[in-house]
Amino acid sequence: MAIKYKRALLKISGEALASEQGFGLCNEKIDKVVNQIAAVKALGVDIGIVVGGGNFWRGRQGTEMDRTTADHMGMLATIINALALRDALEKKGVITRVQTALTIERVAEPYILGKALRHFEKGRVVIFACGTGNPYFSTDTGAALRAAEIQADVLLLAKNVDGVYDSDPKRNPNAKKYDKIAYIDFIKQGLTAMDTTAVSLCMENNIPIIAFGLSEKDSILRAINGEKIGTVIG
Numbered sequence: 111m112a113i114k115y116k117r118a119l120l121k122i123s124g125e126a127l128a129s130e131q132g133f134g135l136c137n138e139k140i141d142k143v144v145n146q147i148a149a150v151k152a153l154g155v156d157i158g159i160v161v162g163g164g165n166f167w168r169g170r171q172g173t174e175m176d177r178t179t180a181d182h183m184g185m186l187a188t189i190i191n192a193l194a195l196r197d198a199l200e201k202k203g204v205i206t207r208v209q210t211a212l213t214i215e216r217v218a219e220p221y222i223l224g225k226a227l228r229h230f231e232k233g234r235v236v237i238f239a240c241g242t243g244n245p246y247f248s249t250d251t252g253a254a255l256r257a258a259e260i261q262a263d264v265l266l267l268a269k270n271v272d273g274v275y276d277s278d279p280k281r282n283p284n285a286k287k288y289d290k291i292a293y294i295d296f297i298k299q300g301l302t303a304m305d306t307t308a309v310s311l312c313m314e315n316n317i318p319i320i321a322f323g324l325s326e327k328d329s330i331l332r333a334i335n336g337e338k339i340g341t342v343i344g
Contacts, residue, residue, distance in 0.1 A: 114336030161189025211243025
């Protein structure tokens with residue numbers, strides 16, 4: 111199989127790993143994701159992963175909680191998902207490291223770019239947890255930041271929806287799906303498939319974004335291969 115991208119940052123939403131109730135972890139879903147990551151890794155692609163935490167905690171969840179506190183709780187939720195992915199990947203024989211933007215050395219390495227790049231040199235997958243490590247920034251922005259730092263060729267945005275639409279396809283049956291949309295048009299139209307700060311960061315660093323449905327067959331492999339899938343933001 112031809113490879114279009116040699117180094118990729120894969121952003122997975124926490125909800126993509128959740129049970130049918132939308133909470134916690136589903137082993138079957140994790141297994142499907144991990145099988146694809148292992149297959150991509152076998153092609154010689156460097157893979158960094160950022161995973162969200164929405165299957166455990168999302169924002170302030172309707173409470174009056176302080177935003178900073180709520181965001182720190184969300185960062186901790188991403189560690190649970192990162193550790194679950196690491197465990198599943200290593201059971202498949204894929205050596206994986208978790209690095210965290212918040213220092214939790216008994217659980218994972220602190221994020222150090224040089225160490226992450228060294229892991230890639232040694233053929234390891236690196237999972238980046240805790241977003242940027244700062245409140246008021248989404249894990250989408252964390253993914254864009256890590257993609258820029260590791261000099262990724264592409265940011266793969268694996269979602270529950272099969273691309274970017276001009277409106278919510280769950281609410282509007284006539285929503286139009288884009289095959290490709292420019293960064294600036296995405297921002298101007300106020301589209302919500304990805305955080306606008308993240309899109310701006312990718313625009314500044316010329317990193318293409320491919321938004322696609324994680325549930326589609328071999329979607330990650332197809333995106334790495336450069337097949338037409340989802341929506342290209344670039």
